[in-house]
Structures are given as structure tokens and as C-alpha cells.
Amino acid sequence: EAQVTQNPRYLITVTGKKLTVTCSQNMNHEYMSWYRQDPGLGLRQIYYSMNVEVTDKGDVPEGYKVSRKEKRNFPLILESPSPNQTSLYFCASSLDRGQETQYFGPGTRLLVL
Amino acid sequence: GQQVMQIPQYQHVQEGEDFTTYCNSSTTLSNIQWYKQRPGGHPVFLIQLVKSGEVKKQKRLTFQFGEAKKNSSLHITATQTTDVGTYFCAINDYKLSFGAGTTVTVRA
Numbered sequence A: 001e002a003q004v005t006q007n008p009r010y011l012i013t014v015t016g017k018k019l020t021v022t023c024s025q026n027m028n029h030e031y032m033s034w035y036r037q038d039p040g041l042g043l044r045q046i047y048y049s050m051n052v053e054v055t056d057k058g059d060v061p062e063g064y065k066v067s068r069k070e071k072r073n074f075p076l077i078l079e080s081p082s083p084n085q086t087s088l089y090f091c092a093s094s095l096d097r098g099q100e101t102q103y104f105g106p107g108t109r110l111l112v113l
Numbered sequence B: 001g002q003q004v005m006q007i008p009q010y011q012h013v014q015e016g017e018d019f020t021t022y023c024n025s026s027t028t029l030s031n032i033q034w035y036k037q038r039p040g041g042h043p044v045f046l047i048q049l050v051k052s053g054e055v056k057k058q059k060r061l062t063f064q065f066g067e068a069k070k071n072s073s074l075h076i077t078a079t080q081t082t083d084v085g086t087y088f089c090a091i092n093d094y095k096l097s098f099g100a101g102t103t104v105t106v107r108a
Helices: none
Strands: A004-007 A010-013 A019-025 A031-038 A042-051 A054-057 A076-078 A087-094 A108-112 B005-007 B010-014 B019-024 B032-037 B044-049 B055-058 B061-065 B071-076 B085-092 B096-098 B102-107
Touching (some): A004 A087, A010 A019, A042 B085, A042 B096, B010 B019, B019 B102, B032 B071, B044 B055, B044 B061, B071 B085
Parallel strands (some): A010 A108, B010 B102
Antiparallel strands (some): A004 A019, A031 A087, A087 A108, B005 B019, B019 B071, B032 B085, B061 B071, B085 B096, B085 B102
């Protein structure tokens, strides 16, 4: 089944404790991205990757890191989480960065205390 | 990047009635996409519009792209409880820029 998976689905952590949210897709998509969703703000892009080893900042990259060492995986790293990073995070992928639909993962709900 | 504004933010609809949600931009858009997110779920792609004045239908949903390509609308006829959720428009230039969404609730 074609899908985007994220882990963990729920996470409670404390300020400053490094964490990684994994994202994997099995559709051989080149383009992957991370979004955060906050009430009243819609979805805002954090980082995106057009292919292996190619990543770039989205609209709200501060406090986040990503890597794209393999085509299928695109982990999101929070080196020192802060409470303002409490949010719902979605990973998405598409065939390419052009005008193609994006497929979203199920989401990761993060609470930083 | 380009931005879109969605109105209304909330839409409370009586089952069986019609409603429309709008997406507006101050600049000309190359394309616009619509997504639906059910409560507790993830965004799911509905449709993409590219041409000026384009109209596409999916059962009870009608999507329209304005002649000037600065606005778009989603019209739902005979609303059902299955229509509950948040509808987002999004611009797909090299990154996807979402509007804030219209959250729809339905009164049975």
C-alpha cells in the first residue's frame, strides 16, 4: 500500500531534550516536506527536500533540522525543543516539486513542556 | 511567497443546505489546490485547478478558479455529515502554501 508513515504519532517531551520524528514513504517520491499545523494558521512548511541530499528552508525553519540521506526517509530533528514547538506535524511527499498532489502522513502530535 | 486568504474561517451548515468557501489572493496564481482534513485526520488532496475560469466537479463539490486567477471557490451542495472537516486551499509553486482553512460543522 502506497503511504507516508510517521513515528511517533504522539510525543510528550521536556524543553531542551533532543528528539527526532521519522518520516518514510514507499512511493519513490523525490519531493518531501514537513509542515506544522497550529489552530487558525493552517499548515506552514518547515523544510522541504527536492531529492537526496537536497534540502531547503520553508516558511518556519527556526529550531528545526532535517536530513535526506535516502530517498524514502526525511527525518525532522528538534535539537532543543521549546514549548512554542508544541504542534501537530505532518510529513508529505510527492512525485516531484512541480504541480503534483502531495500525500500526507498521519501526523505527529508533539507537546513540549 | 504567495499567500492566500480563506473565508469564512468557520461554517456551520444545516444538513441538506449548500455553502461556499472562498480562497483569495492579491497576486495571480499559477494554480490552486484544495485539500480536505477530517477531524483528527491528515490533509487529503481533492483537486487542482490550473486554467483561468476552470470549473471542476466531484459529485456534490464544485471547484472554480477565477478568470483573473486570483481567487477560487469550493461550493458544496446538499451538505451531508460526511462533509464535516476543514477545507484548505493551497498554492503549489515550489512549495505548498496553505490558507488557514474553513472548518465546516453540520447540524443534522
